[in-house]
Amino acid sequence: MHSIAINDALCYINGEFTRASIGIDGKRISKVSKQELKGKITFTGKNMIVIPAFFNAHTHAAMTLLRGAAEDLELSEWLRNVWRLERKMTASDIYWGTMLAIVEMIRSGIAGFSDLYIFMDEVAKAVGESGVRAVLCYGMADRGDEEKARRELEIGEKFIRDWNNSFDGRITAIYGPHAPYTCTPDFLRTVKERADKIGTRIHIHVSETQWEVEEIKSRYGTTPVRLLDRIGFLDSNVVIAHGVWLDDEEIEILRRRGVSVVHNPVSNLKLSSGIARVRDMLERGINVALGSDGVASNNSFNFFQEMKFASLLQKVKYMRADAVKARDVMDMATANGYAAYGIEGGRIEEGYLADLAILSKSPQFYPSYNPLYSLVYSASGEEVQHLIVNGEIVMEDRVVLTIDEEKVTDKVEKIKEKFTS
Ligand SMILES: N[C@@H](CCSC[C@H]1O[C@@H](n2cnc3c(=O)[nH]cnc32)[C@H](O)[C@@H]1O)C(=O)O
Ligand SMILES: [Zn+2]
Numbered sequence: 001m002h003s004i005a006i007n008d009a010l011c012y013i014n015g016e017f018t019r020a021s022i023g024i025d026g027k028r029i030s031k032v033s034k035q036e037l038k039g040k041i042t043f044t045g046k047n048m049i050v051i052p053a054f055f056n057a058h059t060h061a062a063m064t065l066l067r068g069a070a071e072d073l074e075l076s077e078w079l080r081n082v083w084r085l086e087r088k089m090t091a092s093d094i095y096w097g098t099m100l101a102i103v104e105m106i107r108s109g110i111a112g113f114s115d116l117y118i119f120m121d122e123v124a125k126a127v128g129e130s131g132v133r134a135v136l137c138y139g140m141a142d143r144g145d146e147e148k149a150r151r152e153l154e155i156g157e158k159f160i161r162d163w164n165n166s167f168d169g170r171i172t173a174i175y176g177p178h179a180p181y182t183c184t185p186d187f188l189r190t191v192k193e194r195a196d197k198i199g200t201r202i203h204i205h206v207s208e209t210q211w212e213v214e215e216i217k218s219r220y221g222t223t224p225v226r227l228l229d230r231i232g233f234l235d236s237n238v239v240i241a242h243g244v245w246l247d248d249e250e251i252e253i254l255r256r257r258g259v260s261v262v263h264n265p266v267s268n269l270k271l272s273s274g275i276a277r278v279r280d281m282l283e284r285g286i287n288v289a290l291g292s293d294g295v296a297s298n299n300s301f302n303f304f305q306e307m308k309f310a311s312l313l314q315k316v317k318y319m320r321a322d323a324v325k326a327r328d329v330m331d332m333a334t335a336n337g338y339a340a341y342g343i344e345g346g347r348i349e350e351g352y353l354a355d356l357a358i359l360s361k362s363p364q365f366y367p368s369y370n371p372l373y374s375l376v377y378s379a380s381g382e383e384v385q386h387l388i389v390n391g392e393i394v395m396e397d398r399v400v401l402t403i404d405e406e407k408v409t410d411k412v413e414k415i416k417e418k419f420t421s
Helices: 061-068 075-086 093-106 122-128 145-163 185-198 210-220 224-230 246-256 265-270 280-285 303-319 328-333 335-340 373-378 403-421
Strands: 002-013 016-025 028-033 039-044 048-052 053-058 109-116 133-140 172-173 204-205 238-242 260-263 289-290 356-360 383-389 390-398
Touching: 002 028, 002 356, 016 373, 039 185, 048 373, 053 238, 053 260, 053 289, 053 335, 061 075, 061 093, 061 109, 061 122, 061 403, 093 109, 093 122, 093 328, 093 403, 109 122, 109 204, 109 335, 109 383, 122 133, 122 145, 122 172, 133 145, 145 172, 145 185, 185 204, 204 224, 204 265, 210 224, 224 246, 260 335, 265 303, 280 289, 280 303, 289 303, 289 328, 289 335, 303 328, 303 373, 328 335, 328 373
Parallel strands: 002 039, 002 048, 053 109, 109 133, 133 172, 204 238, 238 260, 260 289
Antiparallel strands: 002 016, 016 028, 048 356, 356 383, 383 390
8 A cells, every 4th residue: 555546547647648656655656567556546547647847957946036037138147136025035035935836836837946045944835835845055256346246156055955855855955156257166176075075066157148158258268168177176976057158168068077957948038048959968878957037037937948948949959850859858757857856866767866757638728649749849837737846736636635725826926016016
């Protein structure tokens, strides 16, 4: 008798859909079988599709608060606006903004996310209460000020001490230096040394825009990835967001160092940053995950949309329909995100964490040649019926069990007023 049994469903296993039953005990998948399984709670239904839940590998969850506040601007202009508004944010605002993000993510089949932001204690509380998984870091920027460097590092490290591995292992707390243009090489070197000492990962924005590449060249005489490599920053404990403007040699450096890259196609389009060389990276064996970025530059957490954009963009970038296939983006959205942060999830396999999304077929899933193509190219997101995270049901029949949605949207609407005055 398993605590949860999912019977006779079309399951995404090793890149294809096969009929199987899944048994869950504690926080892990304990059985994947062709036979029917017994469970205290069971899910059955001939049209059920089960996938490893998505992992949103780069976001700033509470930026839901600024969704729609700075529109049709490129990154540096957008950031100037955003940074002015972020100064008005309080700890409590961040809590409610994050809760809204989590509601949307759960409804889109996302079980876990990586967040780099401010007032991270509030983000951790929201993650704890809502039952999802997260890799969290306080976004640090020294901006060439030694005193600020010290303060930022202190906040970042206190956060790691307070929250790493909390809530039954659902939270992983890591280092989050913002970017090479807001952090000095000295600061980044210190962060890397500290991270190595305690064996912690690092998440950072790198090579997002052409402006960044030019800025780093004029300051340090080299490109962002080369700069990071020169200071000994890059290895398999580092996850970079974006990586839009990489040359061949930089891609080779990332491969050699085992760095993971998070692709954020919609945000990169919306801020007119560019289209990353995802095919080249995947072909060379780089672990590429998928992210929404903050929804002030997206403007929603819809991982089906994110997958579709990721695949379609690469097809025209390379003028090859097979540049990035449906299976590639499914893996980017699931297994690769977990792998980037060293979390044993993202696969329907015995021993893996039980983070699973159960979907039903919507009309646009018919006729059903192969659910993989329906998921990547036709889904709206409404197909996600139930979400299981760490072996617990957090959404059932599209009702998020852990969060009062109306309270959250009311609060956020009130908070918005201070940004418009
Ligand atoms: N503690 C830092 C703030 C860094 S937090 C992370 C920051 O990343 C910003 N951000 C959000 N999306 C992006 C992006 O796509 N590229 C670069 N920065 C972003 C976000 O607005 C937030 O201010 C300080 O003292 O300035
Ligand atoms: Zn970002």
